[in-house]
Amino acid sequence: MDKIRVLIVDDSPFSQKLLKDALAKSKYEVCGCAGTGSDGIRQYRELHPDLVTMDLTLPDMDGLECCHEILTIAPDTKIVIVSAMKDEAIINRGTAIGVKAFFQKPVKSEDLLAGLDHIIAAQQGDEADQQHFLEYFIAAFQKNIMDMTGISILSMDNSTSQALTSHGLAVIVGITGSQQGRIMLDLSMDVAKIFTKKLLGTDAVSEEDIFNSISEFTNIIAGHSVSQINNLLKDREYEIRLTPPSILIGESITIINPKMTSNTVIAQTVIGSLYMNVGFVGGK
Amino acid sequence: MDVKMINPFIDAIMNIMPQLGFQNVVKGKISVGQQFVESKGITILVGLTDQIRGNIAYNLTEQTAMAIASKMMMGMPVAALDDLAQSAISELTNMVTGNAATRFEQDGLRVDISPPSLVVGEAFKLKVSSSKFLVVEMIADSLVIELNIGID
Numbered sequence: 001m002d003k004i005r006v007l008i009v010d011d012s013p014f015s016q017k018l019l020k021d022a023l024a025k026s027k028y029e030v031c032g033c034a035g036t037g038s039d040g041i042r043q044y045r046e047l048h049p050d051l052v053t054m055d056l057t058l059p060d061m062d063g064l065e066c067c068h069e070i071l072t073i074a075p076d077t078k079i080v081i082v083s084a085m086k087d088e089a090i091i092n093r094g095t096a097i098g099v100k101a102f103f104q105k106p107v108k109s110e111d112l113l114a115g116l117d118h119i120i121a122a123q124q125g126d127e128a129d130q131q132h133f134l135e136y137f138i139a140a141f142q143k144n145i146m147d148m149t150g151i152s153i154l155s156m157d158n159s160t161s162q163a164l165t166s167h168g169l170a171v172i173v174g175i176t177g178s179q180q181g182r183i184m185l186d187l188s189m190d191v192a193k194i195f196t197k198k199l200l201g202t203d204a205v206s207e208e209d210i211f212n213s214i215s216e217f218t219n220i221i222a223g224h225s226v227s228q229i230n231n232l233l234k235d236r237e238y239e240i241r242l243t244p245p246s247i248l249i250g251e252s253i254t255i256i257n258p259k260m261t262s263n264t265v266i267a268q269t270v271i272g273s274l275y276m277n278v279g280f281v282g283g284k
Numbered sequence: 285m286d287v288k289m290i291n292p293f294i295d296a297i298m299n300i301m302p303q304l305g306f307q308n309v310v311k312g313k314i315s316v317g318q319q320f321v322e323s324k325g326i327t328i329l330v331g332l333t334d335q336i337r338g339n340i341a342y343n344l345t346e347q348t349a350m351a352i353a354s355k356m357m358m359g360m361p362v363a364a365l366d367d368l369a370q371s372a373i374s375e376l377t378n379m380v381t382g383n384a385a386t387r388f389e390q391d392g393l394r395v396d397i398s399p400p401s402l403v404v405g406e407a408f409k410l411k412v413s414s415s416k417f418l419v420v421e422m423i424a425d426s427l428v429i430e431l432n433i434g435i436d
Contacts, residue, residue, distance in 0.1 A: 068357055068368070075367055089303045096304070096356050096375040097368065166405075174331030174398020182331075182401060211411060243331025243398045244436060246339040249320070250408025257401050258371040281399050 003029035004120060007049040009040035009066060010082070011059050015105065019053055019082065022109035028116065037061035041069050044077075051116060054099075056083035056090065064094055071098045078119055082107055129179065130280040133229050137183060137278045138265050140224040145267055145274065148217065149198035154268045161264045164255045164277055166248060168192070169210070171218040172255070174243035175226070178233070181260060181280035183225075185218040191272035198271075215245040221276070257281070285338075285435040290314070290418050292387035293340065293431055296380045301424045304376070305355050312421030312428065320409040321417070321432045325349075326365070327410065328377040331398035336388060338435035339412040342377045346404075348427045349373050365404070374400040 006028050008019050016033045023030055032047050034040035037058040044052065052070060056063035067079050078100050081090070086104040094102060101115050138156070145151055170186040187195065189210075196205045196213040205213075219242070226240050233239065248255070262279025294311055301309045321327065321341050326349045328342040344352075346365055353369035354362040356376065362369050377400045385395040403410070413434025420431045 062358060065358055065360070068360065072368055075371070092300065092303050092379055093356065093358075095379070096372050098371060166408075172329060172331075172401055174329075174333070174401075176331070176333060176396045176398045180399045182398060184401075241333050241396055243333040243396075244337050244339060244413075246329055246331065246341070246434075247411040248403060248408060249410065250323075250405055253403055253405030253408045255401055255403050256370055256374075257399060258367065258374050260399065 003027055004051060004116075005029055005031040005047070005049045006051045006053060007032045007034065007040070007043055007047060008053050009034045009037065009058070009063070010053070010055040011035045011057070012055070015055065015082075018106065019112075022107065022112050026113055028113075035059070037063070037066035037069070040066055041073075044070050045073065048074075050078065051119075052077060052079045053082045054079055056081060056085055064090075064097065064099075067094065067099055068097050078123075080115065080119070082112070126179070126280065130181075133179070133225070133280070134263055134278055136225040136228045137221065137276065140221045140228075141265060141267060141274075141276045144217065144221050144224065145269065148220075149195060151195075151198060151269045151271060154270065157266045157268075159264055159266075161262055161277065164262075164264070166250065166253045166255065167273075167275065168249070168251050169214060170248040170253075170255065171215045171245050172248065173218055173222045173245050175222075175240055175280070176243060177240040178238040179240050179280055181262075181278065182257065183218065183222045184255065184277040185214065185221070186275040186277065187214070188272065191274065194271045195274070211247050211249075215247055219245055285413075285416070285418065285433075287418065289336070289435050290420050290431075290433055292384040292391075293380070293433060294420060294422065295387055296383035297422045297424070297429070297431075300376070300380050300383055301422075304352075305358075306424040309422065309424045312423050313419075314421070315419045317417040317419045317432055317434075320411055321419075323403070323405070323408050323410065324430065325404070325406075326373070327403045327408075328374060329401045329403065329410070329412075330377055330381045332381075332385075332395050332435070333398070334394045334396045336393055336395045336435055338433070340381060340434070341410060341412050341432040342380075343430040343432060344428065348429070351427055352376065352424075352429075370402055374402050
């Protein structure tokens with residue numbers, strides 16, 4: 001396996017050496033050392049490291065400011081703070097801009113390696129699990145459209161997406177526990193109305209009926225999928241739970257989950273399209 | 285829902301905002317919402333589950349969101365609600381809701397929170413609860429954040 005390349009940003013040659021020593025004989029390889037924030041940014045652009053360790057006090061800028069600059073270039077960058085200071089305010093400010101972990105100097109080699117391993121493993125493990133979980137959501141989506149309304153599905157499509165634009169009515173159910181994310185069902189008001197008529201088996205449906213029915217339908221898809229996943233995970237500690245649905249009403253509204261990559265599944269039916277989006281942000 | 289349920293959220297804002305550099309954080313109006321939250325432009329939704337189930341919607345104008353994001357990023361100018369500003373404002377709601385969850389737990393109520401969903405757009409409304417919800421205005425250095433708390 002290729003080594004994981006690390007850029008060290010720290011103005012103290014002593015600390016740079018300690019970090020290099022801590023990472024020696026591991027799966028990490030120090031690809032660059034920078035003594036200032038601006039040099040750190042320059043080397044980041046040049047080297048594209050997998051990980052960055054950042055000191056908080058740099059001669060030319062604040063370490064968090066330097067993190068901010070790097071995260072502007074590449075929002076997915078894994079940056080950890082290694083600094084003499086570590087308090088709640090620093091952790092909150094750092095987390096807010098996307099820092100992955102905080103270590104206090106002097107950091108023990110085994111603590112640093114364990115922390116970095118966790119960040120790398122979390123990313124790899126989650127990606128595999130989440131792709132697998134998506135299949136349960138797709139199956140529940142397909143089955144419940146047919147079972148609950150009798151509407152036949154003409155085709156199912158699946159694509160990765162970042163920001164989403166609602167078609168008129170969107171129901172969001174949050175996912176929490178060992179995996180965090182959300183499921184969203186989205187459809188136009190016209191499709192929602194016809195769908196609700198089919199769900200309730202009546203032609204007279206109020207706006208309230210539509211909101212209630214579509215949110216319950218979303219809840220059922222989410223509940224079925226998560227039950228299957230929980231059976232698979234068995235251990236209660238890894239259980240996934242759902243939050244109650246919330247409903248968004250309005251056209252051309254954008255729904256953004258900054259840390260989330262999600263999949264949109266489109267079910268084309270005779271009454272129009274239903275969009276299900278499932279996204280995860282990685283485990284606890 | 286019990287009016288006391290809003291206190292952990294108020295305390296959480298009072299605790300977190302000063303850490304992000306806000307000087308003066310006060311509680312504004314409190315009212316009861318009937319059915320829909322009318323968005324001010326930016327709404328961030330966080331779901332709650334376990335012994336407390338519901339949703340909280342943080343409602344603010346785009347200007348306010350940008351001003352808060354700028355403060356969180358050490359005063360760097362924020363001219364638009366770009367990816368980083370979106371991430372900062374989402375993380376703020378995550379911290380506040382997480383802090384409130386810890387406070388509920390200290391009172392013996394387990395709460396788990398979902399990741400925030402940031403909703404942007406003109407003239408949209410949302411439903412956070414099947415019944416009434418409580419609206420609390422919090423003001424941090426004259427920036428208004430409206431909390432819409434719907435607990436089943």
